[in-house]
Amino acid sequence: MYIYTMGERPYALEMANLLDPGGIYFHSRVIAQGDCTQRHQKGLDVVVGQESAVLILDDTEAVWGKHKENLILMERYHFFTSSCRQFGLKCKSLSETKSDENEVEGALASVLKVLQQIHTLFFDPERRDNIMERDVRQV
Template identity: 35%
Template sequence: MGTSSYAESVLKLIDPDQVYFGHQVIAREASPDYKTLELVKADDKRRVVIVDDTVDVWLYDKRNLCKITGYNNFRDHRTRSESYAEEKKDESRSKGSLASVLKFLQEKKLHLVLDLDHTLVHSRLVSDLFIKEKYLLEETDSRLDLWRCNVPSHYEYLIKLRPYVHEFLLEANKLFTMHVYTLRSSSYVKTVLKLIDPDNVYFGHRVVRKGASPYYKTLDLVLADKRRVLIVDSFDVWPYDKRNLYQITEYRYFRKLRARSESYAEQKKDESRSKGSLANVLKFLQDVHKIFKEELDCKDV
């Protein structure tokens, strides 16, 4: 139970860009004698997992607690045995307490596999733009949802983010461990991920690319229990895992080659943010997570 000034100093080391915690910090001044979930801004206490090395400070919320072995790099004044620092060694990275807790938390989460193209973004080679879409080339500097990118070995692309994509990823990340699975090239994937996940917060290294399986997608390449995986993508590329799949309406901002009808871009409009496909998929995912959590709570009891 550190002071706010101590917490600020530590957070500058582990979260300098305020990516993980933002302003969600509770220090000793708020509750000097014990810790309580009453001070945590969460809609439902049952959905909160506490990771702490001290049980006694949580007088009323022990049911939510996942006890972690305390990390002591320096010797406690009351102990006789040498510390990690004195022995010039440290806790194991792969088998230490944080790794064990992470595994426990991952087992309490479902996995979400997302496609990139037509799900989160739509892209088009600049050279393939229709005449009535070329006005967009003048708008890339003034818009946050449209990017002109040079992809190595693939010439120049216009990449359009699907409406609501940032909100979708932010909320879905709270409920699921997220993966990207795409049949596009690694250079293209890196370019898109820099736009939708620049700080590597949502997907980490959980990216499956074209080279692993060039013609279709399979959950055999996703490091997760299939029974805990949801896929948001098109049916045709998942021949063996359709049971896990939620088909999303394809996002096409640019006109499909050989199509007769005008595109969103040509009509100078776009898919709805609040009532579009990503907003609807998020509601579905929240419902699925709620059912999963209720079943998990029943098993814990």
């Protein structure tokens, strides 16, 4: 797994530390703005792995022009007030309401279920085809 952001590397590293303090899931796999090969676009050309085996979780579809088939579009996460303002929203942030996403029904919990289902289907031992020829975008 990678953290891939249009933000600067210090931001990406801080997010990696918050999401994975033990370095178990992301370790040093962080891609930041300076690593991108096209301005204002994210691409799989900087990700190690075959395009057919990569899923993308992101809240911005427009930055994935060439890889929309790999994208699972996520709900934007607005924990801080500044995030709401940045996107022109008049709602209260999660920090203002002193709450967080629902652990059972929230966006992350929901997408985890989707990812688990895709993983099960992709790696199904009952399939007779060659695993190297499988395409996660067709699952």
